[in-house]
Amino acid sequence: MEERKTxxxxxxxxxxxxxxxxxxxxxxxxxLQNDYDCYFAIxxxxxxxxxxxxxxxxxKTLSMLALYLACGIDPEKCVLYVQSHVPAHAELCWVLNxxxxxGEMERMTQFKDKSLRHAENINMGLMDYPVxxxxxxxxxxxxxxxxxxxQRQHVExxxxxxxxxxxxxxxxxxxxxxxxxxxxxxxxxLQDPSKKMSKSxxxxxxxxxxxxxxxxxIRKFKRAVTDSGSEIKYDPENKAGVSNLxxxxxxxxxxxxxxxxADFAGKGYGDFKLAVGEAVADRLTPIQNEQSKLLADKAYxxxxxxxxxxxxxxxxxxxxxxxxxxxxxYQL
Ligand code: ATP
Ligand code: LTN
Numbered sequence: 001m002e003e004r005k006t007x008x009x010x011x012x013x014x015x016x017x018x019x020x021x022x023x024x025x026x027x028x029x030x031x032l033q034n035d036y037d038c039y040f041a042i043x044x045x046x047x048x049x050x051x052x053x054x055x056x057x058x059x060k061t062l063s064m065l066a067l068y069l070a071c072g073i074d075p076e077k078c079v080l081y082v083q084s085h086v087p088a089h090a091e092l093c094w095v096l097n098x099x100x101x102x103g104e105m106e107r108m109t110q111f112k113d114k115s116l117r118h119a120e121n122i123n124m125g126l127m128d129y130p131v132x133x134x135x136x137x138x139x140x141x142x143x144x145x146x147x148x149x150x151q152r153q154h155v156e157x158x159x160x161x162x163x164x165x166x167x168x169x170x171x172x173x174x175x176x177x178x179x180x181x182x183x184x185x186x187x188x189x190l191q192d193p194s195k196k197m198s199k200s201x202x203x204x205x206x207x208x209x210x211x212x213x214x215x216x217x218i219r220k221f222k223r224a225v226t227d228s229g230s231e232i233k234y235d236p237e238n239k240a241g242v243s244n245l246x247x248x249x250x251x252x253x254x255x256x257x258x259x260x261x262a263d264f265a266g267k268g269y270g271d272f273k274l275a276v277g278e279a280v281a282d283r284l285t286p287i288q289n290e291q292s293k294l295l296a297d298k299a300y301x302x303x304x305x306x307x308x309x310x311x312x313x314x315x316x317x318x319x320x321x322x323x324x325x326x327x328x329x330y331q332l
Pocket of ligand 1: 020023148151186
């Protein structure tokens with residue numbers, strides 16, 4: 001049998017996840033877990049690069065795990081774990097820091113954005129974020145990293161750092177490839193369709209959270225910004241709002257954007273927005289029910305995390321040992 005490729009992804013346990021995260025990340029993982037050796041991490045170490053409320057961070061770690069499981073991520077098929085449970089992440093990050101240039105990090109788009117948004121706390125961790133992410137990826141000899149466009153630069157950095165290290169010594173890390181997803185890969189803000197929908201958006205009406213109940217979902221879609229004119233046509237340049245709603249509808253119904261357009265031919269914006277809201281709510285309700293059921297069984301959730309951390313550490317420690325040897329760390 002052909003050896004399976006390794007896939008790595010992670011998501012931060014901050015705020016509430018949005019349907020952008022569901023479509024851009026979690027939904028893809030469901031398909032991928034059958035074809036790859038998958039590692040999925042809850043990136044709590046990345047999360048603290050902006051201030052978190054400790055009790056909330058702790059609670060969100062479990063509720064995010066329950067959410068993954070409720071969405072259908074199977075802990076038998078993939079390694080599901082919490083980043084801080086595997087110390088090798090912090091350890092490799094330190095080494096990789098010495099192979100990364102300050103100038104490169106200062107140029108990262110996300111760093112620049114977040115520095116503006118968190119001007120009172122531009123900490124070293126925020127700047128080092130891509131290096132920790134490179135450590136995540138490289139520890140597992142990852143072949144592919146499924147990412148939204150926003151993370152493209154970070155995967156490039158992981159590749160550059162891997163190559164730099166490999167060239168300085170001998171091949172140590174596999175150089176990962178980013179795996180981009182097609183339409184539906186990016187969902188934009190309902191109030192400002194020029195921006196991606198984000199957990200931490202200022203206006204909560206622009207984002208649909210996975211915890212939003214049916215009425216809230218429908219209310220937010222009814223208020224979604226549309227464009228001038230009345231045609232329901234996919235045209236991201238000139239009709240950003242409508243195109244975003246069509247992408248969402250397509251992602252939640254499995255129909256193509258063309259089929260979605262056909263569904264709404266001759267209809268008005270009002271009917272269209274309601275239909276998109278209903279399609280989204282219909283998918284979210286069963287996930288929410290399953291998540292609550294799982295959260296009531298803490299022993300089960302902790303078992304999943306313990307086993308995930310053990311399996312992850314086994315692979316990660318192998319890579320870390322190689323790295324320590326190459327750079328000349330005296331080993332006992
Ligand atoms: P934050 O607002 O805290 O920066 P975020 O909502 O942008 O968070 P991330 O934690 O940065 O989300 O991303 C988690 C995963 O979800 C990544 O794989 C990312 O590419 C994907 N993702 C996030 N937002 C969207 C979106 N609007 N459309 C598609 N994919 C998304
Ligand atoms: N930065 C990513 C989360 C993340 C990640 C990773 C994604 C942390 N480590 C490794 C892919 C691979 C985000 O916020 N989307």
